[in-house]
Amino acid sequence: MNFLYPSFLFGLLAVAIPIAIHLFNFRRTRKVYFTNVAFLKNVDTSTSSFRRLKHVLILAARTLFVIFLVLAFAQPYIPSQNNRAINTSSGVTSLYLDNSLSMQNESGKNRNLDVATEQIDQILNVLPNTPSFQLLTNDFESRDQFVAGRDKLKDRLTEINLSNTSRSLEAVQRRQLSLLEKYSSSPQNQVFWFSDFQKSTAGELGKIALDSLNQYFLVPVQAEESGNIFIDSLWLATPFVKEMETNELNVRLVNTGSEEIENLPVKLFIDNKQVSSSTITLEGNAAGQLVFNFTVQEKGFQRGRISFEDYPVTFDNEYYFVINAAPVINILHLYAGQPAPYVPGVFGNESVFSIKSYNIANADLAQIKTSDLVVIENLPALDATLRNQVESFVKDGGSVLIFPGAQADISSYSQMLGNLGIRGVQRSSYLPVTAVANTNTYDTSPANVLAPPDMRNPFFESIFENSVQKGTINMPFANPVIEWSNGGTALLKFRNNQPFLSQFTALKGKVYLAASPVDMAYSNFPKHALFVPVLYKVASLSKSQERLSYSFQEPSIAIKVNNTGTDQVYKLKKDKFEIIPPQRKVSNQLIFELPQVSQAASEMPESGYYELALNDTTEYILAFNYDKRESQMDSYNADELKKIFAGKKNVQVYDSVKEGNFADDFKARNIGRNLWKYCLIAALFFLLTEIALIRLL
Structure with a gap:
């Protein structure tokens, strides 16, 4: 135990005051005149022993009151395990909250995203309230590229939801360092990563160049069971689909869990009508294939969907695709x-x-x-x-x-x-x-x-x-x-x-x-x-085999168009959502970029069907699905992270957190435990004890 202001310990000399009072005041005697001397001796004997005990207790209470009052002013504390102090006075604290779709997985009864949000709220209470906090999510929104105070960050936490965009931790670190260079007046800052550290999206962690002056705190938020079922791919047996003929669709499913899934029902929908169904048994950490036979009644674009039930990760339980039946x-x-x-x-x-x-x-x-x-x-x-x-x-x-x-x-x-x-x-x-x-x-x-x-x-x-x-x-x-x-x-x-x-x-x-x-x-x-x-x-x-579906993570999409005009502008629409993506024409191909490349990723709200329109006329219907890398739940656990960052003294890796224990662990490691409050409470307790002894005994 150390003291923040050890000079106040000289105040312990004040303990001599109650001792002096006890020695020179309580030992003075008084003469009492009484006619029955024998009875008086009996009273003197019994009163004297009780009074002596009372005086000793009062002395102890007064002495302990003085001692704990002095200790409260000296502010004792248990030092942190980390030799490097947290720099919140001149440095910036940057907190990254992974809100990718894989954070939908559950720890206990709560989503990983909710658990991570609660932990960030608690760590904000532990750190001193300064205007130098930054909160970053996978959306890389412009409003998150500024520093703010604790209260604003807490308000921002209530607005964060799952995002269809995944980021590598190397990209996250580059974004954080860019902000630190802009707003920090000190080379020493705090960087927090609250993530499930999904292997398929986190990237090669060992190759990330971490600034040795900054302190990094890695907080895994992971479910105990990481199993999930998702559709890896689907394809047609023939180059194109004809109406009123039997067509064949192949679907490949993957089980990332260790347990076998028996007789999972899988359904095929065409234009929101169920046209086929089947069941599949998937062994642990294995893939399986289904074949659906179906018939379309009309030419043109047909909206297809594969659906099944899998819990708790549900964002990939439906896979969307589009079939251009009998194309000319x-x-x-x-x-x-x-x-x-x-x-x-x-x-x-x-x-x-x-x-x-x-x-x-x-x-x-x-x-x-x-x-x-x-x-x-x-x-x-x-x-x-x-x-x-x-x-x-x-x-x-x-x-x-x-x-x-x-x-x-x-x-x-x-x-x-x-x-x-x-x-x-x-x-x-x-x-x-x-x-x-x-x-x-x-x-x-x-x-x-x-x-x-x-x-x-x-x-x-x-x-x-x-x-x-x-x-x-x-x-x-x-x-x-x-x-x-x-x-x-x-x-x-x-x-x-x-x-x-x-x-x-x-x-x-x-x-x-x-x-x-x-x-x-x-x-x-x-x-x-x-x-x-x-x-x-x-x-x-x-006839070019038209893609059945696309992923939000694709940087650009090329589609063959018959319109040769160079001044034509295509729009991408879904319900009330409508954007004009960056686009260019190369020969007979239209190449356009998806929003997350040039704009905020949240502009593409959800998987489903999107219309590519020219002059308010739908030219194509495209199906977009979430990146299947998000469906692969295998993550770096705390032991693996510690091994990857072994030897880097500025990196702390915490065990997979549960609700309520991270903030205390962080405080013990990096801030230490202040004891002055306990000393003040003890001083007040002994003061009240002295009063009670004087009044009641």
Whole structure:
């Protein structure tokens, strides 16, 4: 025990005053005259012993009163365990409250967020009331970037709720240091972190550069059981959904808890109507997969939702997604000479396709940008303008199907295909072009007969019936006019293993290259049973697979739009919520940023469906879900934190707090325990004891 003002201990000499009074006053005797001397002796004997005890008790009370009164002025205290004093006079106290969604987990009967809020309120009562407090949350709101007094911070605590934004502790520290540099007149400050220290979002704590002059106080607020169930991902079995047909949705769920979850009911909703349900059993710390079959009744955007019950973490019990049912596939058909009926005949009979056919001599090549698939049929040469447009289209994610002309200018084809990564394009050496021109007869050598397709190739999935898969299909004949190196994926081959139709990936797009023209003089492929399903599959794969859902944490989102105007402004809307996100156009893509990147994250209030509108017309419906990292409840416990920050004397790690014990622990470690109040109470007690002894005895 130490004394704040030890000089007051000289006041203990005042103890001599009651002792002196006792010695020189209580021992004086008085003469009492009485007729019956024998009776007087008996009274004197009994009164004398009682009086002596009374005087001793009064002396003790007076002496102890003086002692404890002097000690109260000397202000004794038990020193703190921390050798570095808390600097609240010139330093700033910055408190970070983690209000991410994972703080919805419960400690006892209260949310972690509520427990942390209560602990901050208590620590504010322990620290001296100065105007140099700062409270920071994950929202990084502008109003939290100033220092304030205790009362204002307590009012602010009542307004804090869960946020859909998570921050790494490195980002939090940078934000706090920025404020400390601005407002602190001392290099020594106090930094508090009240968090569940979630491993998936906290970042690499060992790499955080902590200022050695500041004191850091890490306060884990964690639930005893960290289990949770969430949807990790979902995907469609086919590239796109058709109305009035059975579609398949795959859902992957993860159980982060150690206990097995048996027969968890999971429901699928389309446009708020339950269309399917299933149950799943998830082992501890494991994942499982469900398959839902569903049918949509209409074309266009369909709002989907996966729902289940899991407690206490409920923010991720629903997963939102959007399906664009039967999207229109825009096809641009470019040909030379007289148009052959085969390609328009394939795509003209289905409402899902929108085909425009043009002779290359009068085609508007600007329409290439707004197409999903460009079919180049029998062109003798590819001029520079067409090459540039096609190359740009493919690099932006478009698909091109090329049937070369019989008298193809190999140099122009080779130049464009070479720029797209397809090498070794040359005229075929297997059969001269003139050998079968204007005839309907075909060479049946292995160089001209196609081999059966490889059914293991995902391209042919769902194209053929089971009987076809057993090898009963008759293959077409073709006379190749061009050939190329064995690059890409050969979808169809000749029996000599040379490719007839290959698929190439060029940056974001695809190129499909055929070895023969669409001409019965060179191949019976256009009238073969394979022609229609192969072209259907090429067209369906050319439609960009639209994302089913997005996360709030994505810095930007790119969506293909048909509007080519650069001055058009898109809005993001949900009910009464409406913003104009930062946006730009790159080719046929709209790229926009989510609010938490450029503005306050609280502007995106909740998961659900958002409309992307242009001139008050809804162009797209987007589904947003909370970041799935927040659903992974594994956290750094106190022992792990102590190990990470071992050797750093300016870092204190507290055990996972329960209600009511953190403030006392902090005070004992860093402020010490003042005893002057107890001394003052003791002095008053002994003063009252003296009065009672004098009056009552």
